[in-house]
Amino acid sequence: MSRIVRIVAFGCGLCGGIIASQGPEYAQQYRQRLGGAIDELRQVITRFEADAQASGETRESAIVRLRSNTDDFVSRQGAAMQANVERLRNLEIHRETMMQAGPFARVALMARDGDRDVMEAVYRDF
Incomplete structure (x- = not known):
């Protein structure tokens, strides 16, 4: 029985060591990609807002207009923009x-x- 406990304890320690050593680096790379995703979504939404404004709409009214369109494709585009x-x-x-959290808390926030x-x-x- 004690041999099984030692094996389990060793496995848990090994996993903990891997997480402690690689978790913060993974979280750093995650934050960098997160920033890239935010920048890209901002560009998409900014272009959409400019198109909406050129048509005399606000972002919200343009989304409502698209979503209420009877054409399924157009309606889906409105739903997609709302999701964006x-x-x-x-x-x-x-x-x-994440920026306000410490290195190990970032790993937990990322996972959760x-x-x-x-x-x-x-x-x-x-």
Whole structure:
């Protein structure tokens, strides 16, 4: 029985060591990609807002107009833009929370509240 406990303890210690050594670096790369995702979404939304303004609309009214369109494709574009706006807001809040946390708290925040798309991209390159 004590041999099994030692094996489990060794495995847990090994996992803890890996997380302690690689977690902060992974979180750093995650934050960098998070910033890139935020910058890209801002550009998409800024272009959309400029198009909406040129048509005499606000961002919100343009999204409503698109979403209420009977053409399924156009309606889906409105839903996609609404999702972009919401994702940008969530990513900005998440990044601000991470910037205020310490290195190991960032790992926990990333694991708990992280953006899955960004985390998968970091994992592929890590």
